[in-house]
Amino acid sequence: MNNLVALLAPSIARFVLILSASFAFTAIACADELKEISQLAEQGQTAVALDRVNTFIAANPKNPQGLFMKGVLLAEQGRREEAIRVFTDVTEKFPSLPEPYNNLAVLYADQGQFDKARKALETAIKTHPSYATAHENLGDIYARMASEAYGKALQLDTANARAQGKLSLIKDLFGTGNKTTIAANEPAKNISAAPAAGTAQADIKKANSAAPANARDAITASVNKWAHAWSSKNLDQYFASYGASFKPAKGLSRQAWEQQRKERISKPEKISVEISDLKIESDDSTAKAKFKQSYRADGQPIRTSKALLMKRDGDNWYIVEEIASN
Template sequence: MSLRARMPLVAAITAAFLFAGSAGAQNDDYAEAQKLFRAGQHAQALERVDSFLKGNAKDARARFLKGLIFTEQNKTADAIKVFNSLTEDYPELPEPYNNLAVLYAQQGQYDKARNALELSIRTHPSYATAHENLGDIYAKMASQAYDKALQLDKANTGAQTKLGLIKELFSGSGRSTKPAAKADTAAKPAVVAAATKPVAI
């Protein structure tokens, strides 16, 4: 059983609030990178965000966008590296932790996903999406435990019932998962699941 194709990691805080913008001509590169990202032109968006980052290497918004671009390009290792770096430089921001959780969950690394979500919640205790995603991770971990119990004892009706309830819980949830997407847009962070993607801008 897998969690919803995309576990919702929705942030309640807007990107403008979390990621302070930089002024100047280079901001045009950032704005254009966002526009290209939204249009699905990820390679061009990456070029623009890299151009912006040359003069603003520590800009959280642009680095976050770069992580989202890598995620959309299925460059998971690069995306994880970007989001990890953001958590080191800006440990007070919950969204990078949230997006890490999405990526870890996609890889089946549920302990790492859980830890990332717990850090997200620690930085922002009212981050409802992180709480929901944490519940989804616990459900996924429970599903694995019930599966293992049934492998060891196929007659275990308690485990069968509980596993069935978890599968039913996620079978009809037409939600799509996306990691926390912010950066001057009120995009909502994404959901964690087997086919989860980080939140996009």
Template sequence: MRQTIRSLFVISQFSLALIAPLSFADDAGDIGKMLRAGQTNEAIQKVDNALIAKPKDAQLRFLKGLILTEQNKTPEAIAVFSKLTDDYPELPEPYNNLAVLYASSGQYDKARASLEMAIRTNPTYGTAHENLGDVYAKLASQAYDKALQLDSGNATAKLKLTLVRNLVGNSGGVNPKVNPAPATLVAQAQPTKTAPAPVKADTSPAATAKTEVPVAKNESAQSKPKAAPAPDKDEDDVTKTVENWAKAWSSKDTSAYLAHYAKDFQTPKGESRKSWAEERRNRIEGKGHISVKLEGIKVSVDDNNATVKFRQIYSSDQLTANSRKTLVLAKQDGKWQIKQERAGS
């Protein structure tokens, strides 16, 4: 575990490629350059001016949170990232950075909850998993310390406390890794001809650009037996269902959009399906323009269950996002419906 974080934009392991100027609008790119150069006062002034024209721009708001964090204005940064998680609950990076701020101020229970939300949003988000391990270690240290206060002769607790302190360090704090910029907020990258990078959240846009994964079809009779027609039909039906879901979303036909979700759909925050549906309806119908395009659709069918992975290019008057998405569907009463939805591969 890293013991210090020198700067949000210094340590190369933090995927600085995500801040490539070509991936941002002009304002966001300029602000990112200022922040990397340590010009936080100029950066905060420019981001505030840009937000006057685009108050709901997720990219600019995320950058403002980073600037405030760099300026050690923790309460203000927490407010920015908290509002981002409310407005864009599908993005895991604001949850991660919110957890870092909570951990830096000793609020480890809140940090744990935020990281669990980040992982729930994207189970393949490696940075959040590592940070959660650090937070758990700190919570364990506090628990063992309390046990020794109650029984100073408890040798087992003393040994465990020593082991945990060696893991998290003796500074009394824990410094999880901050995401310098969210992958899902980066504008669409140009496709590459290279193989896709291993699944993890902190990869460059180019590495995670579109990679076509064709669905297996019948090959020649000489090479393999003829495939049964039923699985191919199911794959086609699932693909059409997902495409119709995206079309309904793009046309802001919320009734058709919501009809693609099963009654037992696992909502992102554990709220009731009714509350989630009302929130989705308000958000979709409140947009002036929505476009949802799907690329590289890959379908896997197992009896009455299906998993669909694809790249989603979403754009509206407030946000442009290029991210991997996974849908889990179930066949209910002869109809494929979405039971689970998450960002990431």
């Protein structure tokens, strides 16, 4: 399940969907079957993979690996409520495993349900006190809850210097004063399709721009999802990031552009996309996301500056134009 890692909480640093070695396969046949399902998902055949994992679970209802995989697949399809139900089921059937609680926290945080996320992480820590990811995520949850409380205090009393100072400290902690990046202490964080040791982490920080916080978070999530789909060669998710009114460069038709992109994305054995210095400008319906991009495909990285012009449709933001420069 190494490559089925979803960046689900752009406003919370280092939240990851993970599967650790504590999920041991109980039989070689199960391992082979789940490996095939994972490979289908990595190839962008998420719907087929989900059908296969449902069949696997029907035959192996007590296998935590299969249930966990189903939860991740649902999350990657954006079916968050269903994923929550699956991970909740895993926690009820296997209460000693910390990873499902962590993933529930990711999904709750993505919905802004920070108290539920906190409780899930506290349970993960109870089951596994040395689970460092849960400890770090819990700290991020506390910081986000504090940020919201200080923001509310400032709404009620705009002259409250103490609340303003504390809010500034939290913004500095997460880099919210300057930029949005996929990296905490480095210029960029690799979100390639082959994370080490079966896990991946993303450090996401909010931008201080003209965009309202809720729009900024949604736009950041869309950019991260696009970059992750590209890195993992998930063509369905990649193309779904582009809106119906997307205008390909060089006068290409949408059909010709998609064919070209399929060939270029499918050809390399591995792709890595690194994004840094994300800055967002937005109004209610349109946005411009500017960032530095480092692209690597079986060779030296190619670094460019890029801008994505985006348009809101309902609760989602889609790419309508892509502008790259050296």
